[in-house]
Amino acid sequence: MDLNFDPPASKTTAEQIAAQLRIAILNGKLLGGEQLRQDKLAKAFQVSRIPLREALSHLQAEGLIEIIPNRGAVVTHLSLQEVEEIYAMRQALEPLALERAIPHMTAEDFRDAEIILEQIDNEDNFARWGELNWAFHESIYRPSGMRILLKTVEGLHNNVVRYLQVTPLGNQGYLAKSQEQHRQLLDLCRRKEIHDACVLLENHLTGPVEFLRKQQTDL
Amino acid sequence: MDLNFDPPASKTTAEQIAAQLRIAILNGKLLGGEQLRQDKLAKAFQVSRIPLREALSHLQAEGLIEIIPNRGAVVTHLSLQEVEEIYAMRQALEPLALERAIPHMTAEDFRDAEIILEQIDNEDNFARWGELNWAFHESIYRPSGMRILLKTVEGLHNNVVRYLQVTPLGNQGYLAKSQEQHRQLLDLCRRKEIHDACVLLENHLTGPVEFLRKQQTDL
DNA sequence: ATTGACAAGATTGTATACAATTATAAAATA
DNA sequence: TATTTTATAATTGTATACAATCTTGTCAAT
Incomplete structure (x- = not known):
């Protein structure tokens, strides 16, 4: 029987991108206050903006970035x-x-x-x-x-x-x-x-x- | 000067849908274990599946639903x-x-x-x-x-x-x-x-x- | 000089269409 | 009959295209 509760092996593109961005933020490669443009990131990862947006959504939920409607995402910056x-x-x-x-x-x-x-x-x-x-x-x-x-x-x-x-x-x-x-x-x-x-x-x-x-x- | 830190008035479609689904789950209208089909929900809210998917993504982050890749979303069910x-x-x-x-x-x-x-x-x-x-x-x-x-x-x-x-x-x-x-x-x-x-x-x-x-x- | 209006460009939000994956049910084999 | 195979349908994941919104820079008015 399979008792593995962890996320399935076939991760979705959005999750993979989220993971990479997360590492970049955690390691300080993306600094607080830095603007994240969907278009550029999509090209950098060679995907369309749809999975990228979902990745950003995940990171927002984790508090690592903030998404302001119609104005894009910014890396969170804690006081x-x-x-x-x-x-x-x-x-x-x-x-x-x-x-x-x-x-x-x-x-x-x-x-x-x-x-x-x-x-x-x-x-x-x-x-x-x-x-x-x-x-x-x-x-x-x-x-x-x-x-x-x-x-x-x-x-x-x-x-x-x-x-x-x-x-x-x-x-x-x-x-x-x-x-x-x-x-x-x-x-x-x-x-x-x-x-x-x-x-x-x-x-x-x-x-x-x-x-x-x-x-x-x-x- | 505007010192209002709360989310801006012009909420995105995804957020509005997320809010409605959240209420439905919190009030027990959507029961634990219930399957959430993107197509049906999109039609019910009269939007495309894109903003709906983002709404589901938010709810997953809050722990109210679980999204399993390629298999859809299910309302969380706590022991x-x-x-x-x-x-x-x-x-x-x-x-x-x-x-x-x-x-x-x-x-x-x-x-x-x-x-x-x-x-x-x-x-x-x-x-x-x-x-x-x-x-x-x-x-x-x-x-x-x-x-x-x-x-x-x-x-x-x-x-x-x-x-x-x-x-x-x-x-x-x-x-x-x-x-x-x-x-x-x-x-x-x-x-x-x-x-x-x-x-x-x-x-x-x-x-x-x-x-x-x-x-x-x-x- | 400062402020405000406005247009062009850039950027985000969403709909449609298609590809990939999974669920189902019927047919085939033991 | 029970189990595997296979084909079809249903559902999700993603790319492209377009609409809506915001930013920026120019120019006129005070």
């Missing part, structure tokens, strides 16, 4: 206040997922998480850091079985991750601290110390906000 | 477990909004909320209850200024509200209790008793889940 809002939401939601995930974690889950942490250590391409960082977080939330929550938090993560990648040199220290916390977190999960794990996680999620505040970037 | 998951998320997010809203509440905010509560008392059309219920909740969260959080929670509310409207007769008692809690909540907000207000709100959000569990409806 520091909005970034703080998203982190406040993540602090509320992610401990909830972790709390419910810990009782169901298996040896395989821990191994998967460890592998991702090693990949983060060895990765020198900063554009991939966000992807791997989310992969780790998701790996420790997934045993909760809360698919709706995970989808929501993934969207939140995607909306803020690009602001952490703007200064590859400056965040060397932040990165090391983040990895240290990841490992502590995993240890607490192994010991089933749910409360401490959640507190640490909440703390872990304050780091980026402080990091951004210090940079004084008016975003 | 009791998924409803519980959504309420767990709301319990995490809404007190956060309330906590930050209370310090900024003005006399006008309280008056608006009161008016909505009276409307709920006088409303005998159950289809509108969900709408008004959300209007109340939003009115007490809005002073927080957390637009992203509000948008997220509105989406969560929309996904579960139809399950509370299935048995108009049975929930007479639930409705009265809900209104009582709304008024207590508003009182606590007036007194700036933030902690108690948040606790009450969290409690208020457990009611529907218990109500649904008792009904034994396998949804």
Whole structure:
């Protein structure tokens, strides 16, 4: 029997384009405020504007772009206040997922998480850091079985991750601290110390906000 | 100067159709599992399939329908477990909004909320209850200024509200209790008793889940 | 010099038409 | 009879073409 819930292999053109644009935005190749002209993008991807429009529609739903009727699409541009809002939401939601995930974690889950942490250590391409960082977080939330929550938090993560990648040199220290916390977190999960794990996680999620505040970037 | 941030008056056809379909789903006119054929809907709304497809795309993003490539759209159908998951998320997010809203509440905010509560008392059309219920909740969260959080929670509310409207007769008692809690909540907000207000709100959000569990409806 | 009106160009929104995929039901085989 | 095959119809995905809307630059009026 086929129990695969994931989207079918034959993805539609719109989804493929959405995926590529999403990566471009997340990696900062498309900057906030940048205009997205349907005609040019359609030619760039060598498709008509119809599937492209659907792709833009998806990205709007994820909050990555904004579509203004008759005036086109613009890459979203978050204020520091909005970034703080998203982190406040993540602090509320992610401990909830972790709390419910810990009782169901298996040896395989821990191994998967460890592998991702090693990949983060060895990765020198900063554009991939966000992807791997989310992969780790998701790996420790997934045993909760809360698919709706995970989808929501993934969207939140995607909306803020690009602001952490703007200064590859400056965040060397932040990165090391983040990895240290990841490992502590995993240890607490192994010991089933749910409360401490959640507190640490909440703390872990304050780091980026402080990091951004210090940079004084008016975003 | 125009400081209006809301979507412009001239809505696109796709948005109008999405709005109508959304109401139909929220009110239970389109039941879970129901197939949505593009051709028939396009004829019903007297438009081509292009704007209709965009409308469906929006609804999918909100979680109200699911689009399977080459196989069409189906109205989403939540399990009791998924409803519980959504309420767990709301319990995490809404007190956060309330906590930050209370310090900024003005006399006008309280008056608006009161008016909505009276409307709920006088409303005998159950289809509108969900709408008004959300209007109340939003009115007490809005002073927080957390637009992203509000948008997220509105989406969560929309996904579960139809399950509370299935048995108009049975929930007479639930409705009265809900209104009582709304008024207590508003009182606590007036007194700036933030902690108690948040606790009450969290409690208020457990009611529907218990109500649904008792009904034994396998949804 | 500044403001407002207006036309040309650019850009988005939608309808029609066609291609690709999937669902169905009848026919063929075991 | 049960199961596979195959052909037909139904449905979705996409390209092209056209209509509606917005932007931009020019020019007249105050």
